[in-house]
Amino acid sequence: MIKNSYHLNTKLTGLIGHPIKHTYSPFIHNISFELKKLDYIYLPFDIPIASLKTALKGMVALGLKGFNVTIPHKENILQHLNNVSDEASIIGAVNTVVNDLGKLTGYNTDVNGVYETLLPYKDEIINNEVSVVGAGGAARAVIYTLIRFFKPSKIFLVNRTEQRAEALKNYFYDKMKYDSFKTQELFPPDLVDVFKNSKLIINATSIGMYPESDDTITTLSNSFGKDQIVFDLVYNPPKTQLLKIAASQGATILDGLKMLVNQAAKSFELWTGEEMPTDRVQKSLQLYIQD
Numbered sequence: 001m002i003k004n005s006y007h008l009n010t011k012l013t014g015l016i017g018h019p020i021k022h023t024y025s026p027f028i029h030n031i032s033f034e035l036k037k038l039d040y041i042y043l044p045f046d047i048p049i050a051s052l053k054t055a056l057k058g059m060v061a062l063g064l065k066g067f068n069v070t071i072p073h074k075e076n077i078l079q080h081l082n083n084v085s086d087e088a089s090i091i092g093a094v095n096t097v098v099n100d101l102g103k104l105t106g107y108n109t110d111v112n113g114v115y116e117t118l119l120p121y122k123d124e125i126i127n128n129e130v131s132v133v134g135a136g137g138a139a140r141a142v143i144y145t146l147i148r149f150f151k152p153s154k155i156f157l158v159n160r161t162e163q164r165a166e167a168l169k170n171y172f173y174d175k176m177k178y179d180s181f182k183t184q185e186l187f188p189p190d191l192v193d194v195f196k197n198s199k200l201i202i203n204a205t206s207i208g209m210y211p212e213s214d215d216t217i218t219t220l221s222n223s224f225g226k227d228q229i230v231f232d233l234v235y236n237p238p239k240t241q242l243l244k245i246a247a248s249q250g251a252t253i254l255d256g257l258k259m260l261v262n263q264a265a266k267s268f269e270l271w272t273g274e275e276m277p278t279d280r281v282q283k284s285l286q287l288y289i290q291d
């Protein structure tokens with residue numbers, strides 16, 4: 001995958017985070033550059049919290065075209081940027097930065113990932129009830145996208161720490177004047193009642209992620225039915241325990257890979273002005289993960 005013809009004009013992109021051992025982003029971007037015959041390279045940089053400011057100066061000095069941002073910098077980075085997109089500013093998190101001759105602008109392309117994943121089901125989501133499990137950074141991008149583009153009649157916000165769900169409810173009332181929230185503690189037997197009326201159920205927690213792949217937000221198969229859509233943001237493994245249970249009840253299942261590739265596609269477009277061949281990239285990624 002890594003070619004051997006890099007030179008002074010090769011444009012640099014990358015990812016900052018800590019730790020970043022398990023990222024698929026270098027694979028996604030480098031294969032996309034190759035498919036589009038673009039002279040770019042994408043490199044991961046492990047940057048601890050205390051080094052963020054210095055690292056940003058380094059990115060500018062090295063002339064990176066742009067870079068992705070992941071845990072733990074997604075929120076802290078906002079204060080160091082010259083501009084922040086409206087979406088990233090409302091969500092309060094940046095996952096993509098564009099460097100325009102030393103001026104750094106932050107974006108949140110998770111919105112694009114969620115949007116592209118749910119778009120085929122838009123008519124089914126509008127004016128229906130949705131359950132979102134999780135109240136972290138990913139949940140914020142999910143809720144923003146739902147309110148802005150899919151207009152559900154109600155969002156059930158479920159989280160292990162119910163105060164965080166409450167805080168998120170107030171946050172989105174302040175930012176977007178959305179007031180049709182109901183919050184609830186993550187307590188699996190209760191989820192049957194919560195999920196029963198939901199057209200769409202989204203797991204925006206890390207529950208079920210490798211290596212704890214047997215974990216799930218609920219083991220109760222009667223939480224799901226054939227008229228429902230279940231979307232798990234976890235992409236490793238792609239078919240989580242939650243999706244297996246939902247599929248066994250006939251629900252439509254959506255894994256985190258489409259979101260992952262589509263959030264990357266938006267970053268790619270911001271840096272290169274080109275469209276990522278998302279279908280081909282997703283197929284290659286699936287094969288790469290299986291290896």
Ligand SMILES: NC(=O)c1ccc[n+]([C@@H]2O[C@H](COP(=O)([O-])OP(=O)(O)OC[C@H]3O[C@@H](n4cnc5c(N)ncnc54)[C@H](OP(=O)(O)O)[C@@H]3O)[C@@H](O)[C@H]2O)c1
Pocket residue numbers: 110113133134135136137138139159160161164186204205206207209233234235256257259260261263
């Ligand atoms: N597919 C994609 O493109 C994509 C993009 C972004 C994120 N993601 C995935 O989304 C997930 C969440 O990411 P994030 O950035 O939002 O993380 P985060 O900010 O750390 O939030 C984690 C969330 O998971 C909950 N949680 C974690 N461990 C739990 C446990 N053992 N039991 C119950 N709840 C637990 C937390 O609950 P508390 O509030 O109670 O702590 C919180 O709601 C990750 O798996 C990440 O890989 C996927």
